[in-house]
Amino acid sequence: MSATGPLSDEGLIRLLDRTGARLEDPFFSQYAKDLTDDDLRRFWREMTLTRAFDNEATSLQRQGELGLWVPALGQEAAQIGSGNAVRKPDFVFPSYREHGVALTRGIDLPVILKMFRGIEHGSWVPSEHSFHLYTLVIGAHTLHATGYAMAMDRDGLVASGKPENDGAVICYFGDGATSQGDVNEALIFAAVNNAPVVFFCQNNQFAISEPTTRQSRVPLADRGKGVGIPSVRVDGNDVIASYAVSNWALQYARSGAGPVLVEAFTYRMGAHTTSDDPTRYRTRADEAYWAERDPIARLTTYMENAGILPDEYREEVAQEAKGLGRRTRELVKTWPAPSKTEMFEHVYAEPHATVDAERAWFERYERSFLEAHS
Amino acid sequence: MTTMTLAGAINAGLRAAMERDSKVLLMGEDIGPLGGVFRVTDGLWKDFGGERVMDTPLAESGIVGTAIGMSMRGYRPVVEIQFDGFIFPAFDQITTSLAKMHYRSRGAITLPVVIRVPFAGGIGAVEHHSESPEALFAHTAGLRIVSPATPQDGFDMIQQAIASPDPVMFFEPKARYWDKGEVDTDRVAAQLSSEGGASSATDEMAHARVAREGSDVTIVAYGPTVRLALQAAALLDGEGASVEVIDLRTISPLDTETVVRSARKTGRVIVVHEAPSAFGTGAEIASRVTEEAFFHLHAPVLRVGGFHAPYPGSKLEHDYLPNLDRVLDAVDRVLMH
Known part of the structure; x- marks a missing residue:
């Protein structure tokens, strides 16, 4: 697998190799220095829970309980590592596969499934979690993230002189999104406004079926060069490096130094969505190669060797994961369908004559059936 | 009553809105020192500075998309699209993000963004400078679409649009920019400073x-x-x-x-x-x-x-x-x- 161009592993920051051995980086090691054994156990727990939830959601889709599911399988390290570098008053703009990041932001994971069950389009209040709603329009939210970061800057939340009060935005998107005009415009707007935003691209190597070579002939991180944004490639299957690089990038942005582009090189171990069939466009050999680089297995090996993953803890997390799966399954089935008139709610913040008239008509129409039967 | 052109009335309305609320910002191409290609923002950059009258990169989707992000933090961006025919790069941001955010967040997010569009023809312009795309936007729920025909409405409605919590597309008839009319500048100020002003402004703007x-x-x-x-x-x-x-x-x-x-x-x-x-x-x-x-x-x-x-x-x-x-x-x- 000695790929070149956008699929090469050249220049990847790595602090934990695939055998679970710790590596040093002359610059980035210091940004993981603060990690305690407890932190690593938390990372391990969050990665394990994310995967358990993910697998449960896939099962629920297969059983017809969800219209669609978007697995994050294989991307847990990139998400948990970066998510743990976020703190108040940072703000996160996810794409639609950031279930691991959602967990780090305190979102109760099953709630994500309301969207995939077709109950509503968003199920948390973004300001309560500093975590925006999922965005399905590829790349559109990178501009919202940039504008939000420009506003944080104006609000005095950047380079305030008290680094502990400073904040930045981190925005997630994929390799496919880098071809979108909006992502390129976001890089430009962020650059010329020196906006405190970390663009976190998870290059999972596939935009549904298209390999990253259909999006680029150079590593995606190179896109930052043209707009003057410092860019880093990190091994996205290495949770420690993902944390360290994100930690640095967020500190850099909070300090008023401007935007950063991070490319986390990873692999989508599952399908794009439950409607996808990866056997049509990739080989078993590829999948086997990446199975050896599983982000959770790597961390497990390291922690076992370091003696910081005791059996009792593993068992405790295994039970928690099982419980999360069970609760997810039960909860999904208890959610009532929305009332029919909910489709007219919140179209506008102020009354709108067309919505009001159509709603009134619809209510009369619905009532006519009741009257016909009474 | 003061005599104003439509362009002058919109300019005065923008100024009044910016004086009333420090969260009101203008964003667009060439709206700063130049004052916009139709000079509708003339003088505002000089008086309010580049932080509030922002010359943006030349990318319409980027302008609207970043305006959305800024409004999520409580700002009230007023975007100028230079010409009607150049709004289409922003069509996606307007119809899929701006129009739908309030709905998809179940009311948790409001986006009080105003998009000003000098529109329509009759001025001997070149291709893409004379179009009337309002129906394309009216078809999308979540947007308010208005168009002033008189200086009085230009003055009142731009302020009402800015005060409204909903996104508003503000179509300005460019051929009428230099038509003059009498403008009462006090009435809308009283409306907006009274209790429930934003609601009554939105409601008034919704009437023929x-x-x-x-x-x-x-x-x-x-x-x-x-x-x-x-x-x-x-x-x-x-x-x-x-x-x-x-x-x-x-x-x-x-x-x-x-x-x-x-x-x-x-x-x-x-x-x-x-x-x-x-x-x-x-x-x-x-x-x-x-x-x-x-x-x-x-x-x-x-x-x-x-x-x-x-x-x-x-x-x-x-x-x-x-x-x-x-x-x-x-x-x-x-x-x-």
């Missing part, structure tokens, strides 16, 4: 205006065609036909009540707009009038609009656009019934 009363024919117009409709009405007055002119002011929501009330009175309705007739605002009005005033009608609802052809070179624009002869022709046709 009877620009001239009449009894035989109703002409519905908005933006650049209001003056044309009034010219037709004045001319016909001397020929014994009494024409009522409705200045729609708002396309979304459409003030069906005002239009239908007039239709019931006159029994004859003509809609005049510069946008192509096919699948346009006039078609929607014809449909609503038919549904709600069918038995009061003496004649089919007629449309006088642009044709289903790209906007032509300027040597042909006065044949492409509704003009006095075509409006009078339509009046003749409805009066035959």
